[in-house]
Amino acid sequence: MVVLILKLYVILVVLIMAIYAVRHYLFTINRLTGDQRLYYHDIVDDELPRISVLVPMHNEEKVARQSLESILACEYPRELMEIIPIDDHSNDRTTEILDEMAADHDVIRPLHRHEGLRGKPAALNDALLLASGEIILVFDADYMPGRGALRDLSISFKDPEVGAVMGRVVPVNTRTNLLTRLLDLERSGGYQVDQQARHNLHLMPQYGGTVGGFRRDLALSFGGFDPRVLAEDTDLTYRLYIGGWKVVYANRVECFEEVPETWSVRSRQIRRWSRGHNHTMFKHFWPLLRSKYLSRAEKIDGMLLLLIYTLPVFLFTGIIDSVILFFMGEMQIIDSVLVFLFVATYSAFGNFAPFYQIATASLLDGVTHRIRLLPFLMFYFLLNIWTVTTGFFQAIGDRLGHRRAKWEKTSRFRTEESA
Numbered sequence: 001m002v003v004l005i006l007k008l009y010v011i012l013v014v015l016i017m018a019i020y021a022v023r024h025y026l027f028t029i030n031r032l033t034g035d036q037r038l039y040y041h042d043i044v045d046d047e048l049p050r051i052s053v054l055v056p057m058h059n060e061e062k063v064a065r066q067s068l069e070s071i072l073a074c075e076y077p078r079e080l081m082e083i084i085p086i087d088d089h090s091n092d093r094t095t096e097i098l099d100e101m102a103a104d105h106d107v108i109r110p111l112h113r114h115e116g117l118r119g120k121p122a123a124l125n126d127a128l129l130l131a132s133g134e135i136i137l138v139f140d141a142d143y144m145p146g147r148g149a150l151r152d153l154s155i156s157f158k159d160p161e162v163g164a165v166m167g168r169v170v171p172v173n174t175r176t177n178l179l180t181r182l183l184d185l186e187r188s189g190g191y192q193v194d195q196q197a198r199h200n201l202h203l204m205p206q207y208g209g210t211v212g213g214f215r216r217d218l219a220l221s222f223g224g225f226d227p228r229v230l231a232e233d234t235d236l237t238y239r240l241y242i243g244g245w246k247v248v249y250a251n252r253v254e255c256f257e258e259v260p261e262t263w264s265v266r267s268r269q270i271r272r273w274s275r276g277h278n279h280t281m282f283k284h285f286w287p288l289l290r291s292k293y294l295s296r297a298e299k300i301d302g303m304l305l306l307l308i309y310t311l312p313v314f315l316f317t318g319i320i321d322s323v324i325l326f327f328m329g330e331m332q333i334i335d336s337v338l339v340f341l342f343v344a345t346y347s348a349f350g351n352f353a354p355f356y357q358i359a360t361a362s363l364l365d366g367v368t369h370r371i372r373l374l375p376f377l378m379f380y381f382l383l384n385i386w387t388v389t390t391g392f393f394q395a396i397g398d399r400l401g402h403r404r405a406k407w408e409k410t411s412r413f414r415t416e417e418s419a
Contacts, residue, residue, distance in 0.1 A: 006325050013318035020311065023304060027197035028360045037200040039250045040156045048080055051154050052133030052216070055085045056123045060141040061093040062412045063258070068101050068108060070144040076151055078107055084131060087112040088123040119407030120209075121225035121232040128219055137213040142258040142412055144172070145211065152253045153213050163218050163245030164236065166195065167211035167253030173413070176261050181373055182380050183259040183266070185358050188370075192361035195249045203301040204241060205249035209233030210257075218245065228404045229283070230276025238284040241302060244293035261413045267387045269410050274309045274391025275398070281306040282399050312388035 053071055057064055064085065071083055085098050087110055098110040111127055128136065135154050139145060149167065156165040168191045174184040198205045207214065209232060219225070222239050225232040237247055260266040288294070288302050355374050362370045398405055 003325070003328065006321050009321050010318060010325070013314050013321070016311070016314055020304065024194070024357050027194055028357050030197040030200055031193045031360055031364065034200060036196075039248065039252065040158065048077060048151065049135045049154055049157060050080045050133045051076070051135045051137055051150065051213070052127075052131035053081065053083045053137045053139065053150065054124060054127045054131070055083065055139050055141055056088055056120045057085055057090065057094055057098075057141045058088040058118065058409050059090050059092045059094060060412065061097060062414050063142045064094050064097045065101065067139065067141050067143060071139065071150075072105060072107075073147060074145060074150040075147050081107060081150065082132060083108045084127050085110050086123045086127050089113060089118045117227050119227060121227045121229065124232065125224040125227070128216060128224060131216060134216055135213055136216045136219065138210055139255065140210040140257070142414075143210055143255050145255045146253070149211070149253050149255060152250055156248050156250065157213075157215065159248075161246045162248055163240040164207040164214040164247045165212055165250055166205060166207050166247065167250045167255055168192070168195070169208070169211055169257050170254050171259040172256040173258050173261065178376060179263060179266060180259050180261055181370070182377060185362075185370060185373060185377070186380075187259075188361035188365060189358035192251065192364055193357045196251045198301065199249035199251075201297075204237070204298055204305060205247050206305065207233050207237045207240070207247050211253065211255040214240075228398070229279050230272050230405050230407065231280050234277050234280045235283070238280065238288060238302070238306070241294060241298070242284065242287050242291045258412060258414060260410065263383060265411045267383060268408055270384060270387040271391040271394070272408050274388040275394045275405055277309040278392050278395035279398055279405070281309070282395070309388055310392060312385040313392045316385050316389045
């Protein structure tokens with residue numbers, strides 16, 4: 001009976017991988033040959049909404065000034081906007097920099113938080129109470145939006161069904177080392193193909209927590225962001241969809257970010273994402289399936305998206321399963337090698353985005369020379385499979401122990417002088 005269960009689990013793992021492989025393949029074909037759904041950027045309307053741009057910051061002296069200067073350079077009527085940088089328990093020069101910027105620009109209205117919970121969800125909740133804009137746009141502290149980003153993001157809310165919008169993230173420090181180049185591949189596949197295809201097919205493109213926005217009254221109607229959830233963006237995405245709202249994707253609204261430059265920093269970031277995303281999965285899985293506002297296709301896509309951070313767990317345990325079967329004499333060496341290669345190869349060619357999805361994104365971006373880096377994603381696979389798995393079990397511990405996860409800030413690598 002034990003042997004039978006182990007063999008069935010190997011089959012289950014292969015089946016799960018096949019389902020996600022087909023999903024990514026369909027998204028790729030859609031981007032190459034399907035009808036491309038237009039975004040709202042061609043709408044001509046001089047009645048723009050009042051916006052509040054929130055920038056959560058914790059010890060961001062290296063990037064704070066450049067981030068705010070990038071937002072100030074955006075083309076949007078000054079009388080219709082405010083910028084609220086959130087000084088979240090900083091103990092470096094962030095507070096000083098924000099006050100200096102506020103003295104020079106009346107649209108900058110810093111919020112200094114030195115009491116209460118630290119972390120992005122709690123910081124956003126305090127800022128929502130202070131904000132005067134009907135539309136909230138959010139940028140992480142190391143992000144630099146293009147000149148038209150504020151207008152292009154806010155215009156989507158002319159559609160009364162839109163509850164949130166998400167732009168495209170583009171790494172700016174790609175030439176630093178191998179890791180930053182691999183993260184550039186991951187970002188291109190995830191946004192240029194995956195997000196845009198889900199937008200094309202009227203499925204569930206995701207609000208990503210930065211380079212995006214949402215309606216302030218909706219967030220307040222939900223009671224704000226749950227401070228126990230590290231993935232506040234995924235949590236908001238599913239609250240909106242389950243409640244009958246839509247999230248749209250703006251592929252042309254590009255915003256530059258600084259990706260991690262060391263494997264240790266990236267590892268902590270992925271672990272935090274896995275922990276937060278899986279917490280959200282436990283929270284919204286059944287409400288998603290019961291929602292009366294979603295089509296069957298949207299529910300299937302939403303379910304697969306919720307389960308995305310369980311894939312490395314299945315892969316990791318599947319490898320262990322096949323090794324056990326081998327040493328029990330129930331799997332021949334050739335079968336074991338084939339199973340391992342199938343698992344490793346599938347995962348190695350992209351973080352949840354197989355090689356053809358990344359290759360397609362490189363083709364659409366006109367930078368096909370990046371495809372030569374695909375074999376090096378094997379190293380990225382080894383990082384992901386361990387860190388995502390540990391994040392998954394941390395999420396289970398959070399769920400069972402009713403504990404609140406501690407927010408871990410992603411380290412920055414720029415200096416204020418170089419910025």
